[in-house]
Amino acid sequence: MSSLSSSSTESPAWKAKRIGFGAFGQVYALEGRSMAFKVTTFESAKILEKEFEIIRTLYVTSTSTGSDSPSLFVIPRPYGYYKPKGEDSAAKFEDVPASQTSTKRTLGPPLTAEDAEQLSAMLPVQGPMCAMDLIMPIPLSIAPKIRRFYPKGSDKLPDPRLCRLWFGKVIEESRLLQVNTDSFPLDVERYTVVSQKDDAFPTAEEVALGMGVMLSRIHWRAGYSGRDIEFVMGGLDVGSLGFYCIDFNQVGLFILILPCLLTRSFSLRWNSGIKP
Numbered sequence: 001m002s003s004l005s006s007s008s009t010e011s012p013a014w015k016a017k018r019i020g021f022g023a024f025g026q027v028y029a030l031e032g033r034s035m036a037f038k039v040t041t042f043e044s045a046k047i048l049e050k051e052f053e054i055i056r057t058l059y060v061t062s063t064s065t066g067s068d069s070p071s072l073f074v075i076p077r078p079y080g081y082y083k084p085k086g087e088d089s090a091a092k093f094e095d096v097p098a099s100q101t102s103t104k105r106t107l108g109p110p111l112t113a114e115d116a117e118q119l120s121a122m123l124p125v126q127g128p129m130c131a132m133d134l135i136m137p138i139p140l141s142i143a144p145k146i147r148r149f150y151p152k153g154s155d156k157l158p159d160p161r162l163c164r165l166w167f168g169k170v171i172e173e174s175r176l177l178q179v180n181t182d183s184f185p186l187d188v189e190r191y192t193v194v195s196q197k198d199d200a201f202p203t204a205e206e207v208a209l210g211m212g213v214m215l216s217r218i219h220w221r222a223g224y225s226g227r228d229i230e231f232v233m234g235g236l237d238v239g240s241l242g243f244y245c246i247d248f249n250q251v252g253l254f255i256l257i258l259p260c261l262l263t264r265s266f267s268l269r270w271n272s273g274i275k276p
């Protein structure tokens, strides 16, 4: 009888992989775990801590409750903020009640400081980190439809992991020469091309409505601006697409003063920086 207990299965080495980066942070996944870790520099610790607080608030307030229609875009569930080393090491953890979850996943017990310390030590860079739900990649069956926008000679590049949905921009061909497969951008025209005649995709209009619903919840329920946030498309499970809102390190308060109601341009300038 064959046995599964060979030495290669007994002690898995938990490998970390960088799955995204931006001007502010690097994002890692650990093999076998469904968490993403956004890591930044020690100098930026306070900003990341604030980002964690914002994700925590948005996760609760943007989740549909009662008679609300569910929103297409969801916020990844936050697990915790952790700053390693030194006297001012810090740890904060999410305490979202199970009934508030916006994903199908069952909520387990929250992360502990010991968990965070161990997870942080497994990452190749040490710094303040924010742990949240890992967004699954674009399903394999859908990726070829997006690859058609890769420039010639990109056959060896991996499939897109996520797509940024930039519906307010026209992305010139030249911008796609440097392919970012972690987060490939789609403008509304390209999205319309990939989504038409395929029931796996919501229509471009439904996506735009979903962005509006999320933005309105961010503004009016949570009281935050949407500065520099990203609307992205990834996977939900093996074959389905999932839509997520991420990247809140530049978000500030959404300030409503009476003149904003009268002078739309003032309000837009004050809360500017919304990408889509």
Ligand SMILES: Nc1ncnc2c1ncn2[C@@H]1O[C@H](COP(=O)(O)OP(=O)(O)OP(=O)(O)O)[C@@H](O)[C@H]1O
Binding pocket: 019, 020, 021, 022, 023, 024, 025, 026, 027, 036, 038, 076, 132, 133, 134, 135, 136, 162, 182, 183, 228, 230, 246, 247, 248, 249
């Ligand atoms: N929860 C997640 N699951 C999977 N991938 C993620 C997750 N969060 C972020 N990423 C990936 O990491 C990339 C960088 O993350 P993020 O945009 O938060 O970093 P940033 O440095 O703040 O970016 P920017 O410079 O645009 O402000 C994202 O574009 C996305 O590809």
Ligand SMILES: [Mg+2]
Binding pocket: 022, 024, 228, 247, 248, 249, 250
């Ligand atoms: Mg950012």
